[in-house]
Amino acid sequence: MGIPISLWPMLFVAAFFGVYLRNGNVFPFLHKPELPIHLTNHPLRHYSDFVSVNLSHQLLDLVKEVQTYNTNSNDLVNLTRTYEHIGEAEPRLDNGMCRNSLHVPSKDGKMCHLPNRFDVAYHHMKYGGIEGMKEGYDTLASRIFTFGNYLFDLEKYPAMKEIFNEPKFIAAAKEVCPENRQFLDPYQYHLIIQVPGQALPVHIDAPFFTDASRFHYPIWLLAVMTASGLYKQTFIDQVQVVINLHEWTDPSVGGDFIYVPNNDVGPIFLPARPRSATVVDGSKVMHATKLYRPEAELPMLSRNKKNVLEYNKVDDTWELRSDGHLLQRYATDDLRITTVYRARCFESQAARDSYDAFLKNSSEENGIRPVAEIVAELKAELVRRKQVPASSLDKLSLDELAVTFVEEFIRYPVPQTWLPYNYCVLPKLYPILIPILSPLCTL
Numbered sequence: 271m272g273i274p275i276s277l278w279p280m281l282f283v284a285a286f287f288g289v290y291l292r293n294g295n296v297f298p299f300l301h302k303p304e305l306p307i308h309l310t311n312h313p314l315r316h317y318s319d320f321v322s323v324n325l326s327h328q329l330l331d332l333v334k335e336v337q338t339y340n341t342n343s344n345d346l347v348n349l350t351r352t353y354e355h356i357g358e359a360e361p362r363l364d365n366g367m368c369r370n371s372l373h374v375p376s377k378d379g380k381m382c383h384l385p386n387r388f389d390v391a392y393h394h395m396k397y398g399g400i401e402g403m404k405e406g407y408d409t410l411a412s413r414i415f416t417f418g419n420y421l422f423d424l425e426k427y428p429a430m431k432e433i434f435n436e437p438k439f440i441a442a443a444k445e446v447c448p449e450n451r452q453f454l455d456p457y458q459y460h461l462i463i464q465v466p467g468q469a470l471p472v473h474i475d476a477p478f479f480t481d482a483s484r485f486h487y488p489i490w491l492l493a494v495m496t497a498s499g500l501y502k503q504t505f506i507d508q509v510q511v512v513i514n515l516h517e518w519t520d521p522s523v524g525g526d527f528i529y530v531p532n533n534d535v536g537p538i539f540l541p542a543r544p545r546s547a548t549v550v551d552g553s554k555v556m557h558a559t560k561l562y563r564p565e566a567e568l569p570m571l572s573r574n575k576k577n578v579l580e581y582n583k584v585d586d587t588w589e590l591r592s593d594g595h596l597l598q599r600y601a602t603d604d605l606r607i608t609t610v611y612r613a614r615c616f617e618s619q620a621a622r623d624s625y626d627a628f629l630k631n632s633s634e635e636n637g638i639r640p641v642a643e644i645v646a647e648l649k650a651e652l653v654r655r656k657q658v659p660a661s662s663l664d665k666l667s668l669d670e671l672a673v674t675f676v677e678e679f680i681r682y683p684v685p686q687t688w689l690p691y692n693y694c695v696l697p698k699l700y701p702i703l704i705p706i707l708s709p710l711c712t713l
């Protein structure tokens with residue numbers, strides 16, 4: 271395959287500056303954020319020693335009790351979704367791979383489609399994360415295949431329930447919820463584990479609407495809906511309390527919580543101190559984490575394989591396996607561990623009860639709009655914004671349309687580097703570039 275002429279300027283710049291920019295050297299505020307204005311200037315609170323040492327230990331014991339953690343990109347292991355894709359799915363190849371480099375295997379393993387957080391993965395690959403890493407596709411993918419487990423049974427775990435009942439939590443949560451939506455509806459715990467060499471890429475959390483949620487549509491589409499501003503009237507505010515459970519204290523290992531409050535400042539870094547907490551509506555504030563222990567050897571994790579991090583009770587270690595094959599063992603202190611408590615903000619208990627009824631009873635036949643209807647609304651908004659004929663969008667494949675949606679509507683912040691683009695992913699598309707870029711990139 272030849273190299274498109276349009277790529278040669280980028281390759282020239284990459285070759286000229288690559289030696290200097292390989293490690294993503296950061297310079298002050300080179301690229302002003304262009305976040306959607308309604309996703310700026312929302313409250314965020316950060317607390318030291320948010321939980322007691324005793325409660326922190328109880329929560330850490332709970333993390334071990336849960337035991338098995340799939341990659342966060344594979345959240346369908348723990349839930350069922352009405353629409354897993356917008357129509358772009360295609361059969362998986364006989365060798366188990368996906369033909370399209372953007373796709374991942376479906377829940378049943380028979381099809382391939384865009385990942386649930388395509389918005390996050392696409393931006394991360396294009397720019398090398400919020401820190402501007404210059405690395406190849408496989409390395410960057412392995413960095414964001416963090417591990418997690420979603421817990422929806424709030425009555426099952428007393429230690430977690432205790433958090434929701436603490437006055438400190440309630441007061442902090444109500445500072446983030448809008449003044450007219452002070453009724454808290456706790457709905458989920460999310461346990462997140464990063465192995466050395468991983469980071470959470472910049473993202474907004476899964477949003478909820480009065481007629482749509484992660485149980486109905488891919489989260490990347492919900493994120494586009496949020497960022498588009500078309501669905502403000504049905505958007506449901508929420509609050510997340512992110513608590514650091516790891517016990518290491520060395521700030522040089524990274525793992526900082528990063529957020530971008532508005533278009534007038536660059537990313538803000540909050541150290542990941544033990545027992546500290548960040549309280550924010552993550553569905554409205556773009557955030558990430560700094561790369562954790564960047565010098566560590568990173569196991570390569572294929573998107574086409576089942577990657578699992580599992581706690582071994584016998585010897586108190588964690589085992590990372592890919593399709594059953596052991597890749598690495600870790601001690602608990604090797605890991606960056608957080609628990610995220612999530613609650614929705616409602617005007618009243620009646621409003622909460624109404625939404626609960628919707629979630630329990632909604633289906634493709636009952637109350638859930640066809641995904642094609644939402645895609646059509648977003649296409650119409652693109653036509654209005656870009657002043658282009660609708661026929662020009664009709665020519666795009668659904669994969670190409672998804673890329674256009676993410677780039678036009680979400681507009682995640684780009685790295686503060688002289689060359690923000692991650693040219694090191696180009697060999698994935700154009701193997702002929704490997705000898706040119708291999709001296710500059712970790713491929």
